Amino acid sequence: MLEDGESRRRLIETVAQAVIDHAEELTALDQAIGDGDHGVNMKRGAEAVLADLDSLAEKSLPEALKSIGMALVMKVGGASGPLYGTFFMTLGKSLPETPATADTLAAFEEALEAVMARGKSHPGQKTMLDVLAPALETLKAEPKASPGLCAAVAEAAKATIPMRAERGRASFLGERSIGHMDPGARSSALMIDTVSKALEASAK
Amino acid sequence: MSEDKVGIVIVSHSPEVARGTADMVRQMVGDEVPLAWCGGDPDGGLGTSVETILGAIDQAWTNAGVAIxxxxxxxxxxxxxxVEMQPDERRGRIAICNAPIVEGAVIAATEASGGAPLEVVRRTAEELSPA
Structure with missing residues (x-):
């Protein structure tokens, strides 16, 4: 699906729009355990990506991913800007222009490790990594967009609710961070879910 | 360029905190240390922005490097x-100090004003006492 600019354009637009549509939900989650700006920040990043849609569609897949990452770094603010920016930029640096399945898995793994390094974190600390890591495991078992992947990331985001935050602003709350879904885990699940459904629909 | 002094960059979520910290540095240490501050997200709310941090590093840059x-x-x-987005020749000459922002900035600037190299500026800020 991602071989031509028009389909890449549609996918980027769909994901950015999903983030914008869920901005209030992300903000509400962040108000519970963070500083309440995750929705606004991610929306600003998504809008920056949408503003650049024409030029993104003309780029190859890796170049488009790098540009998306740079837009997120510059526009999102907060810690999620560099974290998501690093994820997309690393994907772009790692992927060849027409990736085979193994290339995609390897690029996802590199991007996950880059986010871990940037955030000095690892899965289990109530962060976006608690969705990205299980997503990679699910993809390794069944390397394609699938309802199974969507279910896995939704489940993984839910699994952050009983976790105690050990990184980011939420970690200041200690025990009080327990009982709330991590906003970064939710935004990661949202994007993976949206990408997966869009790829599935276009494959039909 | 051996007379260059380490520059100081102050990065806060709040522009007021950043500017206030810079005011304290100026009053306590004087004007001889290159100093820049930034704060606020790209829309002007509380937060930080890579773009403005890049600008502040440029503003405070000297060949002795920059302490953030x-x-x-x-x-x-x-x-x-x-820092990662800096050109290679700059990257190794920037230190992000693990110190409280106000006290760290004043101590780092004091040390820098005496001509101390970056590593000493950083260490002094992190220990919060003059070398």
């Missing part, structure tokens, strides 16, 4: 990102 003082998590992550 940050407040909370996102300020550090965004500063690290900004």
């Amino acid at each position: 003082l940050v407040d909370l998590g996102g300020a550090e992550t965004n500063s690290e990102m900004a």
Whole structure:
């Protein structure tokens, strides 16, 4: 699906729009355990990506991913800007222009490790990594967009609710961070879910 | 260029905190240290922005390098990102100090004004006492 600019354009637009549509939900989650700006920040990043849609569609897949990452770094603010920016930029640096399945898995793994390094974190600390890591495991078992992947990331985001935050602003709350879904885990699940459904629909 | 002094960059979520910290540095240490501050997200709310941190590093840059003082998590992550985006010849001459922003900035600037190299500026800020 991602071989031509028009389909890449549609996918980027769909994901950015999903983030914008869920901005209030992300903000509400962040108000519970963070500083309440995750929705606004991610929306600003998504809008920056949408503003650049024409030029993104003309780029190859890796170049488009790098540009998306740079837009997120510059526009999102907060810690999620560099974290998501690093994820997309690393994907772009790692992927060849027409990736085979193994290339995609390897690029996802590199991007996950880059986010871990940037955030000095690892899965289990109530962060976006608690969705990205299980997503990679699910993809390794069944390397394609699938309802199974969507279910896995939704489940993984839910699994952050009983976790105690050990990184980011939420970690200041200690025990009080327990009982709330991590906003970064939710935004990661949202994007993976949206990408997966869009790829599935276009494959039909 | 051996007379260059280490520059100081202050990165806070709040522009008022950043500017206030810079005012304290200026009053206590004087004008001989290159100093820049930034704060606020790209829309002007509380937060930090890689773009403005890049600008502040440029503003405070000297060949002796730059010491960055940050407040909370996102300020550090965004500063690290900004450092990585620097050209190779600059990257090794920027230190993000693990110190409280106000006290660290004043101590770092005091040390820098005496001509101390970057590593000493950083260590002194982190220990919060003059070398």
